[in-house]
Amino acid sequence: MDAELLDTGCLSLLKKAGSVVVGLSGGRDSVALLHLLHGAGLQVVVCHVHHGIRGADADADAAFCRMMADALGVDFVEKRVDVPRYAGGRGLSLETAAREARYEVFRECTAACGTPYVALGHHRQDQAETVLFRLCRGSGGHLGMKPIACREDGLVLVRPLLDIPREQLTAYLEGKGIPWREDASNGEADVVRNRLRLQVLPLLEDIMGRDVVPVINRSARIAEEASAALAAAVAALEVEDPQGRLYLPKVAAYPVELQKVIVHRYLKRQGVRNVSEEVVLAVVSIIRPGSPARLSLPGGRVARRREKRLFLE
Amino acid sequence: MDAELLDTGCLSLLKKAGSVVVGLSGGRDSVALLHLLHGAGLQVVVCHVHHGIRGADADADAAFCRMMADALGVDFVEKRVDVPRYAGGRGLSLETAAREARYEVFRECTAACGTPYVALGHHRQDQAETVLFRLCRGSGGHLGMKPIACREDGLVLVRPLLDIPREQLTAYLEGKGIPWREDASNGEADVVRNRLRLQVLPLLEDIMGRDVVPVINRSARIAEEASAALAAAVAALEVEDPQGRLYLPKVAAYPVELQKVIVHRYLKRQGVRNVSEEVVLAVVSIIRPGSPARLSLPGGRVARRREKRLFLE
Structure with missing residues (x-):
């Protein structure tokens, strides 16, 4: 009981x-x-x-x-x-x-x-x-x-x-x-x-005119579930090649909101700490061919685009 | 200006x-x-x-x-x-x-x-x-x-x-x-x-001790972007067969949070109105083989599992 x-x-x-x-x-x-x-x-x-x-x-x-x-x-x-x-x-x-x-x-x-x-x-x-x-x-x-x-x-x-x-x-x-x-x-x-x-x-x-605590918590739970669903969906998209680099033709076809999530996840998986929205947007901006192929990240890492792949050095 | x-x-x-x-x-x-x-x-x-x-x-x-x-x-x-x-x-x-x-x-x-x-x-x-x-x-x-x-x-x-x-x-x-x-x-x-x-x-x-309005709005924007990213990611997962039925072996392999999102989206696309969390969970519960193969939905529609597919009648 x-x-x-x-x-x-x-x-x-x-x-x-x-x-x-x-x-x-x-x-x-x-x-x-x-x-x-x-x-x-x-x-x-x-x-x-x-x-x-x-x-x-x-x-x-x-x-x-x-x-x-x-x-x-x-x-x-x-x-x-x-x-x-x-x-x-x-x-x-x-x-x-x-x-x-x-x-x-x-x-x-x-x-x-x-x-x-x-x-x-x-x-x-x-x-x-x-x-x-x-x-x-x-x-x-x-x-x-x-x-x-x-x-x-x-x-x-x-x-x-x-x-x-x-x-x-x-x-x-x-x-x-x-x-x-x-x-x-x-x-x-x-x-x-x-x-x-x-x-x-x-x-x-x-x-x-009601107890708002359970309602607020329900909103938080729904947001949390959506976050878990998003993480699972992004993992299932298989946007990395066998060498663990982001395969860009696939990523570039998605809307920018999804590109941001994919890049954020990729940076975290590569061990970049305290990934800010600004850093994510900067990396997203070098996804497309014709943009700069190299970007310095805080903490000394470098993001690089080469042969339709994005990876960190 | x-x-x-x-x-x-x-x-x-x-x-x-x-x-x-x-x-x-x-x-x-x-x-x-x-x-x-x-x-x-x-x-x-x-x-x-x-x-x-x-x-x-x-x-x-x-x-x-x-x-x-x-x-x-x-x-x-x-x-x-x-x-x-x-x-x-x-x-x-x-x-x-x-x-x-x-x-x-x-x-x-x-x-x-x-x-x-x-x-x-x-x-x-x-x-x-x-x-x-x-x-x-x-x-x-x-x-x-x-x-x-x-x-x-x-x-x-x-x-x-x-x-x-x-x-x-x-x-x-x-x-x-x-x-x-x-x-x-x-x-x-x-x-x-x-x-x-x-x-x-x-x-x-x-x-x-600060203007909370822009901060609250930023939280809302982030939640909205995550929601757009989730919608795009789920669409990219290609969980429907050419006949527009949910292909269940693929869906069942995902965590339940993602299954719920996929089912919610599917019901909406099939024209089911006012899809509640309860309805979504009920449909998720018949995804697995061995569960009931048929479920009545509010509004007279019926969800059915057959040959590893889920569809509405």
Whole structure:
């Protein structure tokens, strides 16, 4: 019954893997996640990140997480990071530093456990807040978080609660008599996101006369599915020759929107990092015969057109 | 110089066509659009829709539009619709009725003029408002309006100002000394959209500390480009046999997200109207051998699998 709260795709992935690291802050969402995954028979390793801020409260969060892991009889790892120092050393905001430091800890922890999977407690409201945030920050096509997200550093983030309303997590915990720390935070006292959650979402709900969170999330899911479909379709077009070069007569016959996607994918596959729209457009512009046959890319690589093929040097 | 305000794609399309119907309410946006298109040398026909609401004000709007067309020496068409009656007869809200009645007028007007093109004055702020509206209403993948949109009824909506800030239109009109009617409305006194524009967009701007309108529009443009790329890629996959049936061994090899897109496109091409996600999933479920070979669709059509092909009866 409780396992129904877990996304089936995430659950079957984790069951195949056998073990998973659970990021536990001590707050409602991650506490519910831990108990649900443990209850589903998975081998969990609890990983708590102490962010070196919030003093005694943070110490109490860490102690709470350790007790909880002990009570369940599962492995517990606590890592301390000095977020202010981490931020200062890298010129990052506290929020960004906290997130990056946390992923660094997760990388160490998963490596030690021999699994790439970290389960995170993001739920439906977090997803809607993320969609609004990315929409207003211009993060392009990916509006929402993915239930299963492969990061470039090899971590695989798994979010089995992404479509579950927070209220259902509260009800689950209260029904089981499981405690949580109301103020436990993941170290991101992010004013922007808080205001999106506490001001914008309720205003939208009032204006539209309905709970907009599931609707926003549905839009994000549809966009995500379209993105997956596009990736699969482009892979199936077979626009590369056996030497892994783009075969241009085929590419040039497509509309420019598809050319951009093909070029973007090709640059990523060739290991070009942070591929911007400007770079993609520049490469698209040398596809046609008669255009310049050579283009310098950021990072020292060179795109070259020769014998109706495009490749990187 | 002024022509730079017009989207180049829209402008070249209209220049090829030669003539265009301009929907003129008398308000700032459509007045600017009319003068810009006329100034670019296009043959314009002004079409004003009198919505049968707002009494003397609406009459004054109509008279203003007629004067403006006369001053430019261009054809003028005024059509009256009784929106409250139109709404009552069809069980529509006033906003929906006003929009549908307006498109009906545009269809008549374009047919009489021998062009499918109607130019509309939507600008950058309208686009951002539409994105928020659709995001919260769950309209799926298409978050924004398209600069060039082909409707099923044959009308082609052209929006040459979609990426232009309203302030720039004001500056253009003031610079030229061109008057407009401040309160002229297109008949949609839409409370929801007004609140999105007047409450949500400013709140988001305050929270994000920047003008979010261009950022939201960029997200919409990227989503729209991805949608165009997906359509082109799926068309290039050649999943239909010469008889126009879906060849299933090929389709079944793709991930389910792509199968859904292929089936959705196929149903639309076969003339199935209002294809819902549920219908698409039901058809996807009979792709594999061993599943039921026959499925009734809404509207009396039947999807059938036979000899590794899927087709409609």
